[in-house]
Amino acid sequence: MAPLDLTADVVSLTRALVDLPSESGQEGRIADAVEEALGALAHLTVDRVGNSVIARTDLGRPERVLLAGHLDTVPAAGNLPSRLAGGRVYGLGACDMKGGVAVGLRLAATLPETARDVTYVFYECEEVEGERNGLGRIAAARPGLLEEAGLAVLMEPSDAGVEAGCQGILTADIVIEGARAHTARAWQGVNAAHRAGRVLQRLDAHVPERVVVDGLEYREGLGAVAVRAGVAGNVVPDECVVTVNCRFAPSRSAAEAEAYVRGLFPEYEVRVTEVVAGALPHLDRVGGLVAALGAEPRPKLGWTDVARFAALGVPALNYGPGDPSLAHTAGEYVPVGHLGRCEAGLRAWLR
């Protein structure tokens, strides 16, 4: 394998990263390449936790900032190798988020002198269950390493604009009970699926709130993502489970979100299977960066790892190349213009 050339332009570097497959759990090769390339730079101290690589400047600046991007991708979908066409880099992970990683690597390699000390984090397993997430592993293995930064930039695709904070996620099963019976004598039972009609209609009629935080409007959401009922073709089902996914504004805590959803379905068993708070935009603390980037901040509706930084007490925002709605699609791409804009914006701020 050819080593990564961090002096190459950001487009070439993006393509080289795309062509280094790194589905979640299989980031060994790309982490090796990143570690080797960064390890060759005298101005950086490089550390590794699992298949995550951390590189730090140590210039004695009073302030430290952190740039982070994940190395892993979802599974391939016939979208390898990379190709450049019409001003876009196509290929697995081009958008989510090897374009952002390329920007981060370019900055790490070409900015020996910065106004603030910088910690660069390139991590594993963002696309899978949270326990495997590289940031979590780093936080556990190197206490204080992430927290020493006063500000974090997560280079997830955000259309090369600033997406501030992020909403929380709650997933719950609403369990509707009934009583089995043979369908030839259905009146002897209670049809749980029929009873679920009320739950689904309540969800249909529900008007999610719009919550303004720091002047940004977070549009909440609550809806069914799955419905399951069925015992056999001739049996009245005695259980119907409606799985709901709730997106809640960062001003609500996980406990508040849970109480909110339970309050909407007081007469049913509600089993919360996942709840993670979002991240406040903290425009007061990230304002300098936002101004330097010259971007009008927008609210981030999807959950991202900025919430992990928020939980560590590090205000963070999303800023990276690529359209987030293309993430995980077979046709994902990153515009060359985004790559240049993000690299230039962060370079100006860091220098």
Next chain:
Amino acid sequence: MAPLDLTADVVSLTRALVDLPSESGQEGRIADAVEEALGALAHLTVDRVGNSVIARTDLGRPERVLLAGHLDTVPAAGNLPSRLAGGRVYGLGACDMKGGVAVGLRLAATLPETARDVTYVFYECEEVEGERNGLGRIAAARPGLLEEAGLAVLMEPSDAGVEAGCQGILTADIVIEGARAHTARAWQGVNAAHRAGRVLQRLDAHVPERVVVDGLEYREGLGAVAVRAGVAGNVVPDECVVTVNCRFAPSRSAAEAEAYVRGLFPEYEVRVTEVVAGALPHLDRVGGLVAALGAEPRPKLGWTDVARFAALGVPALNYGPGDPSLAHTAGEYVPVGHLGRCEAGLRAWLR
């Protein structure tokens, strides 16, 4: 294997049949035993189709009747071997329907002289998909053999009473469409599960009809037996399928039942996956038998193979030992009293 002793009492014979496992598709041994036992009787002509056995008297009577029972059972559920306790024979198939088969075999063996010619049918694969059903295979392989009977008694469990006719069955998928979206931007999609709420509530509010045929009230039914929706935990589902099971009175044709269900859901795609008509009670044609058995006929709500006989132009009724609600349960049993009552009732009528 000891041969079946058809001169033994009906309880011993029921237990011997239970102890001869014959899950659907594995009726070879029990069919061999039945064929061998009946073949030894001079007054019967024995024929075999697959693992179904047909035995006929040929006394030149002007009228012929048919007694039928299936040899197969659902899979075992820790309920073998048979045991006799508290006046009941317990064990796999005791109720559904080796008790009825024992009654039929006893009559076949011990009634060389009957007022009507008799065709006894012991058949395979009643508990599985209709194409494998032994009666269907006999009808295809021996045209006219079943149809020559003027009347059929299906010895399915009916609490040792007469259950006349049977209701039809229709199964259909109601397909509710939507449009996918990421749940963080749910308003960009249309949630098919939410739309299904209206379908389920309509089913919940639906009042099935009660249809009187020959003075018997057939209570219809229509309800969901399965609901399926779900793409991924963060995706607004674009399809929800509600599977409904309809039980319809024997006075409706399959086409009428289909039009009825479609008419209830005119705004959705309705995919009919199964529809089989029921069987009219034909009390005018089975009245003599009903009177001989001294039983007050009740309507049969579940579908049984009497509908196959009806489709062949042979009026049929259900009359057999055992509580039909115990069929397919691990604790199924047949009361000894039912065995004796059914054997005596049919013996009196045939003789």
